[in-house]
Structures are given as structure tokens and as C-alpha cells.
Amino acid sequence: MYRSARLSRRAAVLATATSVVGALALAPAGAALAAPGKSCDARNNNTVAKLLECVSAEGALEHLEAFQAIADENDDNRAAGTSGYEASVDYVVDVLEAAGWEVSIDEFPYTYVGPSTLTQLTPVNADYPTGPYTGSGAGDVTAAVTPVDLQLGVGNMSSSGCEAADFAGFTAGTIALMQRGTCSFAVKALNAEAAGASGAIIFNQGDADTDARKGLIVGTLGGSDVVDIPVVGASYDQGVALAQAGSTANVFVPAPESRPQKNVIAEKKGVNDDNIVMAGAHLDSVQAGPGINDNGSGSAALLDLAEKISKLEPQNTIRLAWWGAEESGLIGSEEYVAELSQEEKDRIALYLNFDMVASPNYIFMVYDGNESSFEAPVAVPDGSTAIEDLFERYYTMVGEPYDDTAFSGRSDYQAFIENDIPAGGLFTGAEVVKTAEQQSIWGGTAGASFDPCYHQACDTIDNVDLHAMGVNADAVALAVLVYSYSTESVNGVPGVKVPGGLELPAPAGPQGTFVGENGGGLDPDLVHDHDHDHGPTETE
Numbered sequence: 001m002y003r004s005a006r007l008s009r010r011a012a013v014l015a016t017a018t019s020v021v022g023a024l025a026l027a028p029a030g031a032a033l034a035a036p037g038k039s040c041d042a043r044n045n046n047t048v049a050k051l052l053e054c055v056s057a058e059g060a061l062e063h064l065e066a067f068q069a070i071a072d073e074n075d076d077n078r079a080a081g082t083s084g085y086e087a088s089v090d091y092v093v094d095v096l097e098a099a100g101w102e103v104s105i106d107e108f109p110y111t112y113v114g115p116s117t118l119t120q121l122t123p124v125n126a127d128y129p130t131g132p133y134t135g136s137g138a139g140d141v142t143a144a145v146t147p148v149d150l151q152l153g154v155g156n157m158s159s160s161g162c163e164a165a166d167f168a169g170f171t172a173g174t175i176a177l178m179q180r181g182t183c184s185f186a187v188k189a190l191n192a193e194a195a196g197a198s199g200a201i202i203f204n205q206g207d208a209d210t211d212a213r214k215g216l217i218v219g220t221l222g223g224s225d226v227v228d229i230p231v232v233g234a235s236y237d238q239g240v241a242l243a244q245a246g247s248t249a250n251v252f253v254p255a256p257e258s259r260p261q262k263n264v265i266a267e268k269k270g271v272n273d274d275n276i277v278m279a280g281a282h283l284d285s286v287q288a289g290p291g292i293n294d295n296g297s298g299s300a301a302l303l304d305l306a307e308k309i310s311k312l313e314p315q316n317t318i319r320l321a322w323w324g325a326e327e328s329g330l331i332g333s334e335e336y337v338a339e340l341s342q343e344e345k346d347r348i349a350l351y352l353n354f355d356m357v358a359s360p361n362y363i364f365m366v367y368d369g370n371e372s373s374f375e376a377p378v379a380v381p382d383g384s385t386a387i388e389d390l391f392e393r394y395y396t397m398v399g400e401p402y403d404d405t406a407f408s409g410r411s412d413y414q415a416f417i418e419n420d421i422p423a424g425g426l427f428t429g430a431e432v433v434k435t436a437e438q439q440s441i442w443g444g445t446a447g448a449s450f451d452p453c454y455h456q457a458c459d460t461i462d463n464v465d466l467h468a469m470g471v472n473a474d475a476v477a478l479a480v481l482v483y484s485y486s487t488e489s490v491n492g493v494p495g496v497k498v499p500g501g502l503e504l505p506a507p508a509g510p511q512g513t514f515v516g517e518n519g520g521g522l523d524p525d526l527v528h529d530h531d532h533d534h535g536p537t538e539t540e
Contacts, residue, residue, distance in 0.1 A: 040053070040054035040308060041307075041310075043311065044311040044312060044313070045308050045309055045311070045312065046312055046313070046481075046499050047498065047499045047500035048478060048481060048482070048498060048500065048502055049500055050500075051308060051309065051477050051478070051481050052474050052477060052478065054308045055301075055304050055305055055308050055473045055474060055476075055477040056304070056470055056473060057466040057467070057469040057470030057473060059304035059307070059308070059473070060297070060300040060301050060303070060304045060358075060469050060470075060473050061300070061466065061469070062300075062304075063095070063296070063299070063300035063303045063304065064292055064296050064297070064300045064461055064464065065461060066091055067088060067091075067290065067291075067292060067296040067299070067300070068290055068292055068296075068460060068461040070084055070087045070088055070091060070290075071084055071285070071289075071290030071291075071292075072290075073087070074087055076289065076290055076457065077285050077286070077287050077288065077289055077290055077291070078283070078284060078285040078290060078291055079284055079285050079286060079287040079291075079327065080110060080112070080259075080261050080284045080324050080325040080327065080328055080331075080332075081110060081112030081114075081257075081259040081261065081325075082287075084285070084290075085261070085283070085284050085285075085324065086262075088283050088284075089105075089262050089264055089283065089322075089324075092264045092283065092299070092303065092322050093105070093264055095303050095306070095307065096264070096266045096303075096306055099306055099307045099310040100310045100311075101266040101267065101268060101306060101310070101320075102266065102267045102268070102269070103264065103265070103266050103267075104264075104265045104266075104267075105262050105263070105264060105265075106262065106263040106264075106265055106332075106335075106336055106339075107260050107261070107262050108260065108261060108262075108263065108324070108325075108331065108332060108335035108336070109258070109260055109335070110258075110259055110260055110261040110324070110325050110328070110331060111224060111256045111257070111258060111259075112256065112257045112258075112259040113132050113134075113136070113138075113253065113254060113256050113257075114254045114257070115131075115254070115287060116130055116131055116132040116230070116232050116251075116252055116253045116254065117130065117250070117251075117252045118130035118201065118232050118234060118238075118249065118250070118251055118252075119249060119250040120145075120238075120241060120242055120247065120248075120249045121142070121248045121249055121250060122246055122247060122248045123244055123245075123246050123247065124241060124244075126241070128234055128235075128238045129216055129235075129288070130216070130218065130232045130233055130234060131216075131218035131232065131233055131286075131287055131288065132218070132230070132231065132232055132253045133185060133189065133202070133218060133219055133220060133221050133231040133232065133233065134219070134220035134221060134222075134223075134224070134328055134329055135186070135189075135220060135221030135222060135223050135224055135225065135226030135227065135231075136189075136221065136226070136227065136229075136230055136231040136232070136253050137225070137227050137228040137229050137230055137231070137253065138230060138253050138254060138255040138256065139198075139199060139229060139230035139251070139252070139253055140230075140250070140251075140252045141175060141198045141199040141229075141230060141250065141251045141252075142248070142249070142250045143173060143174050143175050143198050143199070143248065143249070144171070144174045144175070144247070144248050145174065145175045145177050145201070145242050145243075145247040145248060145249050146170055146171055146174040146175065146176055146177060146197075147177045147242075147243045148160050148161050148166050148167060148170070148176050148177060148178045148179075148192070149161065149166040150177070150178075150179050150239075150243055151179065151181075152206065152240060152243070153206070154206065154207060154208060154209055155207060155208075156179075156181075156205065156206065156207045157181070157182075157207070158179040158180065158181030158182065158205050158207070159181055159182035159183065160178045160179035160180075160181060160188070161176065161178035161179075161183070161187070161188035161189075161191050161192060161202075162181075162182050162183035162187055162188065162191070163191070164191055164194065164195070166191065167191060167192070167194075167195035170195045170196065170197070171196075172195070172196025172197075173196060173197075173198050174197065174198065175197060175198060175199045175200065175201060175249055175251060176192035176195070176197040176199070176200045176201070177200075177201050177203070177239065177242050177243060177247075178192065178200060178201070178202050178203075179202070179203060179204075179205055179206075179239060180202060180203065180204050180205040180217055181205045181207070184221075184222065185202055185219050185220070185221055185222075185231075186221040186222045186223075186226055188200070188202055189202070189221055189226065189227045189229070189231045190226070190227060192227075192229070193227045193228065193229050197229060198229060199229050199230045199231070199232075199251040200227075200229060200230070200231045200232075200251075201231075201232055201233070201234050201239070201242060201249070201251065202217070202219075202231065202232075202233055202234070203217065203233065203234035203235060203236055203238060203239025203242070204216070204217040204234070204235055204236040204239065205236065206236035206237075206239075206240075208433075210433050210447075210448075210449065211431075211449055211452055212431035212432065212433065212449050212454075213236070214235060214236040214237065215235050215236075215456065216233060216234065216235045216238075216288070216456070217233050217234075217235070218232070218233035218286075218288075218455075219233070220328075220329055230251050230252065230253035231253070232251055232253060261324040261325050261331070261332060262324050262332075263321060263322065263323050263324050263332045263333070263335075263336055264283065264321070264322040265319065265320070265321050265336075266306060266319070266320045266321075267317060267318065267319045267320075268309070268312065268314060268317065268318045268319075269317050270313075270314040270315050270316045270317040270318065270484065271314070271315050271316075272315055272316050272317070272493070272495070273317045273347075274347050275316045275317065275347065275349045275487060275491075275493050275495075276316065276317045276318075276319050276347050276348045276349055277314075277316050277317070277318050277319070277349055277350060277352075277480060277483040277484050277487060278318075278319045278320070278321065278348050278349075278350065278351045278352070278416075279302060279318075279319075279320055279321070279351070279352040279353075279354065279476070279479075279480050280302075280320065280321035280322070280323055280333065280351065280352070280353060280354070280412055281295055281298030281299045281301070281302050281321075281322060281323070281353070281354045281355060281412075282295045282298070282299070282322070282323040282324075282326030282327070282332070282333075282355060282411075282412055283295070283299050283322040283323060283324060283326075284323075284324055284325060284326055284327050284328075284332075285327065285459070286327050286455050288455055288456055288457055289453070289455070289456050289457040289458065289459045289460070290457075290459060290460055291327075291459055292459055292460055292461050292463055292464060293356055293358055293359055293360070293451055293453070293454075293459055293463050293464050294355070294356050294430070294451065294454060294455065294459055295326070295354075295355050295356055296464075297354075297356060297357045297358035297464055297469060297472075298353075298354035298355050298356065298357050299322055300469075301354055301357060301469070301472060301473045301476045302320050302322070302354065302476065304473055305320075305473070305476055305477045305480060306320060308477070309477075309480075309481070309484075312481075312484065314484035314485070315484060315485050315486065315495045315496050316349065316483065316484050316485070316486075316487060316493075316495060318480060318484050319348075321333070321336070321412075323336075323412050326355075326411070326412055330411070330412055330414055330415065332412075333412035333413075333414070333415050333416075334414070334415045336415070337415035337416060337418075337419060338415070345419050345421065348416070348421050349422070349483070349487040349490060349491045349493060350383060350387060350421065350422045350423065350424075350483060350487060350490050350491065351413055351416040351421055351422070351423045352387065352423070352424055352425055352476075352479055352480065352483075353367075353411050353412050353413040353423060353424070353425035354425055354426055354472070354476055355411045355412065355425065355427065356427055356428055356429070356430060356451065357426050357427070357428055357468065357469065357472040357473075357476075358428060358464040358465055358466070358468045358469035358472065359428035359429045359430070359450045359451040359464075359465065359468065360444075360451060360452065360453070360463050360464060360465050361429070361434055361444040361445055361448050361449065361450050361451065361452065361465075362428035362429055362442065362444065362450060362465050362468040363402075363403060363428065363429055363434070363438055363441070363442045363444075363450065363513075364395060364400055364401070364402040364403070364426070364428060364442070364468070364471065364472070365402065365403050365404065365405035365426065365427045365428065365429070365520060366388050366391045366392055366395070366402055366403075366404060366405065366424070366425075366426060366427075366510075367384075367387075367388060367404075367405060367406075367407045367413075367423070367424050367425045367426075367427070368388065368404035368405060368406055368407045368510075368520065369384035369385045369386075369387060369388040369407050369423075369424055370385040370388055370389075371407065372404060372510065373403075373404035373406075373510055373512065373514060373515070373520060374404060374405075374406040374407070374514075374520060376406065376407040376408065376409075377406075377408060377409070378407070378408065378409035378414075378417060378418075379417070379420075380407055380417070381417050381420045381421060381422045381423065382420075382422065383422030383489075383490035383491050384407065384417070384422045384423055384424055386422070386489040386490045387422060387423065387424030387479070387490060388424050389489075389507060390424075390478075390479055390482065390489075390504070391424060391426060391475060391479065392507035392508070392509075392510075393504035393505060393506070393507055394474070394475050394478055394479075394504065395471075395475070395507075395508075396504070396505050396506070396507050396508040397504050397505055398471065398474070400471055401441050401442065401508070401511050402508075402510060402511065403510045403511045403512065403513050403514060403520060404510045404514070404520050405427045405520040406520050411425070413425060422490050422491065424479075426472055426475060426476070428450060428451075428465075428468050428472070429449070429450020429451060430449070430450060430451050430454045431449050431450075431451065431454045431455075432449060432450055433447060433448065433449055433450075434446050434447070434448060434449070434450055435513060437513050438511075438513050441511055441513070451463070481498070482498060482502060485497065485498045486498075
């Protein structure tokens, strides 16, 4: 990580805050619904009532529209390594500097792989949307397609490519056609390479008649340079077409390029500069689309907050981050944390992560730090439960039912919790299908994914729910403001009382709609390098 400071006005320092969340006092929820007027930009929004009066879905929407315009002008995406991401960085920096934040750019190494292609040549000729699996080799291969132990049809239990025995009789030099299911994508690709495949296509499983199980799937092999052969993704229907007798295809994955990428870091120094409240959201999209819900929504919520607390004088230093290359495997956040000294890590009191907070078919979810619904597959740092508690109290206060999502470490909070930094966050769902029970609680459409446009070209400005955006914009704002005054409930460091007080009700408790499911809002068949299937490796 290489740091090059960008000059901006420094915010003043001083503040008051609260100690323990349970002892805080809050203005009535209705205050958050009052018309903010012009006072928001001119005043110090140093109380919960004043701040929630000012942050809004409309404020976030202005930034979402800007991200959409950037994508429109840059090949319809804002992916790491592209001009769309550079323009997104410039936009975020401009907004922050105009709001008076101290802004820096953290540059990190990044290997960019450009758009790949998949063309079936026989018995039909067609170009298919695709993408390279992270860790794929480069190559331009034209060859016969060899299906590998496929199981087609709804209800299938594919384990295609998971065993070396699946490749018995495989013709070396052909392209291995494999189906999602049972084992990791890496195992499938490595087995194909060992069998002499010249390339590989991994298509969606089609075990259920949903977009999530039939649409285009492109993921990660779990690292860089995992195999030397090109590996691309395909939808279920395309896989069925490629499985026809006599099928030939061309698979192209371009050679990787070194394109260093950027995190944007904004800071407002507090009285206690050795106790940092950090919050972040990833700024990049996938190459397939503009990424307005994923994750323009989290990025926009933080930008709206940054503007509304421009005059705040915090007790604890506030540090906000917009991460790069999250969709490529959490690279930006991991590089950032890896370059911090232990002394610098110790200054971070907590990290809050906001990734996909306005899904169009949403449910409200909180990272399950107390493991009440899901046993965490990672060590949960002390203090994370208090963060979950704060978000649950907020949802209870505003009358919004909520549920747990697994504290999985599968988003940009991963690097923080690996360094024992307390963390928490919010999520409104990705490719998982909403149940009838969930529809009865949150509305929306049962039988459809929480985000039907997840990782697709249709993740546009029309792919966000403004009610979810508004509720979660307030949640983001409340958490950052409360912890800017005191993190005592999380790490034991006392602060000062929140001006105007804060009193939150006891949590109503999660709805428990994912009982028996692994993950909560995440595809239970997936283990991710980062949250919400942003680059899956398949597993049981």
C-alpha cells in the first residue's frame, strides 16, 4: 500500500459522547422523519435527532445517480482496473474534500484481467456472456467440448469435476465442461488441468428454477495463478447447449496486466486520536454491470453521512473507507490492513462494514456477532456482540423487523477480524431466494432473489429499494455518531455522552427465518472469499 496524501480542509476537533449503549438516550424516532430543510449543510449535526433528520434515501440517491452516470460513460461498469473505477474514486474524493474531510489515497498492487469471451462454434454458433474466474490462466483456446459427469435438470445433485475419476476417458486437449455443485471451483479447475484439458467452462447448476441457480456464474478459484488454463463461467442454459454432442467452442482469457488500484480513506480527527471508529464499503462493481446496489448502496450511505457530519467535532477519530478490488477477493481492504503496524491496528476501536444495504427484494439483516443463529466459521473478536446489539436496538426503535446473517468474515471486515478488531455490519440480501415467511414479514416477492440483478448488467439505479436505503442510511449514521462519542461498550475505552442523549429499546430479537440454513441471506452452497457471493468457491 502506497499512501499519497490529498490536501483538504481539516475538521475541528472536540466533542462529547456516551459511554455504554444501553445507557444512552435517543430522541423519538419521528424526529428522523422531519423535513431537514437547508439547515443540514450549515449546522453541526452532533445529536442523533439532528443527524437522522438529515441523512436520507434521497441524499444517498444523489450519489447512486452519480455512480450510474459514471458507469454509463465507462462501458457500463465500475470494476477495479477500469476507467469506471477511476472515475468513481475521483467522484468520492471530490465529495469528501468539498465536505472538508482529510482525504488520502491508498494505492495497492492489483492484477487486472480484462473481459473474456466464450463462443460456441458447433453445432450452433453463439457468443455467450462470460467472465474469467479469479486465478484462471490466460489463453485463447479453440477445441472440442467434453462434458464432465453432468447432471441436468431441476433437483440435480451435481458433483461434476469434483473427483479425478470424473475425468476417466477424458480427451486431452479438449475443453472441460463442468457444472457447479458439491466442491470448490478450484478443485474442478485443478482436476481438469490435471486431466489435460486445454481450458475449462464452469456453468451454473440449474438444480432450482431461479436466476441464482440458472444465471451466469463467475467466481474465484481462491487465489491468483491457481491454474494455467483459461477458466470461464456460463449460465445453466448455455452449459446445456455446450453439452450437446459435437460441440466445439472458443474460450479466451486475456493476459493479466499490472494495474495498481486505490482505496479512498477519509478522516476526521477526534479528541482521542488513539481510538479510531472506522466504517467502510467497497466502491468497485463487477465487470458485468454498474454495481448500484452492490455496492453503490453502501458507498452512497457513507458519502451522505460524510456530508452531513462535515461540521462534527468528534471525541474519537472517525475514519471512513471506500475499498477497491473487493469483487476480486477483498484485495483493497486486505492490503490496507496488512500494511498497518501493530500500533496502528491497536488504534482502531472497531470496524463497521456496509455491503449491499438496499436490495430491491430486501430483508434487514445484521452480522450475527453473538452467534445466536449461526456458528461463526471465524473467531469473533470481543466487542462485536455490542455492535450487533446497537444495530438491533436501532431496528427495534424504528419498528423494523430484522434477522441474522452469519458472521462469516466474507466481506471487507475479514482483514479486521483476523487482527482481532471488533466488527459488525448490515446486509439486505443477494442471490438467495426470499421465502413466503420472509415475504409475510418484510413484503416483497417470495420465490425471487433478494437481489434478482445480483452481479448482472441490470444492477442499475432501478435495482435499489429506497425504503431499505433510507432505513439503513439512518442505521449507518447512528452507529458512526454514537461510536464517535464513546466505544466503551465495544473496547472498554470511555468517552463522553452523546449531546441530547440516546435511549434505545432492548432488541426485539431476530426473526429466525433462516433456521436450518447456513449463512442467512447467503447461498448455503457457497463458501466465499468475501461476503454475499462476490467471488464464490463452491462447496457443500
